[in-house]
Amino acid sequence: MFRVSNNLIGILNFLTFLLSIPIVGGGIWLATRGSTDCEKFLQGPVIAVGVFLMVVSLAGLVGACCRVTWLLWVYLFVMFLLIVLLFCFTVFAFVVTNKGAGEVVSNRGYKEYRLGDYSNWLQKRVNNSKTWARIHSCIQDSKVCQSLQEKNQTFQQFANDNLSPIQSGCCKPPTECNFTYQSETSWAKSTISNSSNPDCNAWDNNPSILCYNCQSCKAGVLANIKNDWKKVAIINIIVLVFLIVVYSIGCCAFRNNRRDDAYGGWKGHP
Incomplete structure (x- = not known):
């Protein structure tokens, strides 16, 4: 047997x-x-x-x-x-x-993300230029920001939207930049800004740039990975x-x- x-x-x-x-x-x-x-x-x-x-x-x-x-x-x-x-x-x-969690923003339905909130090991991974170039390419291939833009929302609708970490970090500038809303992925830069956040200068309305090189975008990716x-x-x-x-x-x-x-x-x- x-x-x-x-x-x-x-x-x-x-x-x-x-x-x-x-x-x-x-x-x-x-x-x-x-x-x-x-x-x-x-x-x-x-x-x-x-x-x-x-x-x-x-x-x-x-x-x-x-x-x-x-x-x-x-x-x-x-x-x-x-x-x-x-x-x-x-x-x-x-x-x-x-470690790491999204920060609640007043009068917003979405959270915002800071790279420094996550573990040093994860930060080193996304700060590596070759690694980030590949991640950047993947985000663009997924058309996550393009799908957000296609919603064609008013500012109030956008402000109440429950954005994903990558949408919040990569497809729009940080709220503290105080930019003027034009569309989901198009913002007019403020001539008067007290923010020292480098992401404010990194933002560009060009669909191939947006906030892909922002610290907030890297933080959004880490939030998703987490x-x-x-x-x-x-x-x-x-x-x-x-x-x-x-x-x-x-x-x-x-x-x-x-x-x-x-x-x-x-x-x-x-």
């Missing part, structure tokens, strides 16, 4: 192998059809994750179902490393996203529990293989 733990590991890894096929396919599609910098940036990680899942699942599948002990050992070793790395990343994500990483960290905790369960079952299957090897084969043994 084939042991339950080996069956479970085989089934789980077969399902993982099936999952890896569309992931690899998606990465290849991005490599051949991707036209924007964001799509090209994603293709490498997507293909890497898909190939990794495919190789590991095959090792677990063959190791458990065909009683190849050394393959199952490799599978468990990789699983252990994955659990450790995922745990470390989850802790790291909570630590670096602990929200996403919090969600990812919560998902990671669920995945960690699942991986630990799978790893425990794999250890049972590995013990079964070794016991069978000690008896010279598994045939005939219950």
